[in-house]
Amino acid sequence: MTQQPTSHAPGSRRPGGRTARTRTAVLEATLAELVENGYADTRVDRIATRANIAATTIYRRWGSLENIVVDLADELAVTIGLGESASLEDDLRTVARAVVTLNEDPAHRAWLQAMVSAATRSPSARTALSSVLAHRRDICSVAVRDAIARGEVPAGTDPHEVIRATVAPLYLRMYINGEPVGPADADRAATAATLAARAGLYVLPPGSATGPATPEAPTPEA
Structure with missing residues (x-):
């Protein structure tokens, strides 16, 4: 179906053993620190103490708190199957x-709530959260690229904008408004984004650059 990415962010490999x-x-x-203290007050030295690991080991492997947060997001993500459907709406x-x-996963919800709250006050938290969300959009955009190849949506459609249109209403309701969401809300968001994409609303102007390209299609996550 799809291939695993060949490049990894610091700390993102999945080694075994110790x-x-x-x-x-x-x-x-890190998750416990984020939930208890928020991003702005989370410190690598406290993570080290809680994990009973030397701070120097953490810095050597991850380099920064931002990289730990990105790695945590990958750990909390779910792998989904895209690229096998003949319909953009099904993929979205x-x-x-x-x-x-x-x-619905308490750990992921706690992580994202902490990051969204911190991002309103901390530029570094905003950068870390933006990096995570951009990565997820990039690996999910294979669905839009496949739709372009099939002729289902116009050439020049921006895959990242289609994915944004699909998930933004859900994130707004869940993490800003605090509203409950369910499968019916997800399906409605997917249908709306599909109709807009088919109508050409996300076609880039000539000469515009789309979102980050994915050299090899990785296994999509959300």
Whole structure:
């Protein structure tokens, strides 16, 4: 179906043995710190103390708190199957439902609530959150690229804008308004984004650059 990415952010590899236990301990400690203290007050030294791991080990592997947060997001993501459907709407429905499923996971919900709250006050938190969301859009945009190849949507359609249109209403309701969402809300968002894409609303002006390209199609996550 799809291939795994060949490049990894710091700390994002999935090694085994002692290294895997170190990664698990650090990510669990980071999540606990984010939930208890928020991003702005989370410190690598406190993560190290909680995980019973030297701070120098954490810095050597991840380099920064931002990189730990990005790695944590990958750990909390879910793998979804895209690229096998003959319909953009079916693929976008899969993406939207995965977002709803993630919201039902207490760990992911706590992480994202902490990051959204911190991003309104901290530029570094905003950068980390933007990096995570851009990565997720990039790997989900294979659905739009396939739709372009099939002629289902116009050439020049911006894949990132289609994915944004699909998930933004859900994130707004879940993490800003605090409203409940379910599969029906996910399906409605997917249908609306599909109709807009087919109508050409997300076609880039000539000469415009689209979102980050994916050299090899990775396994999509949400």
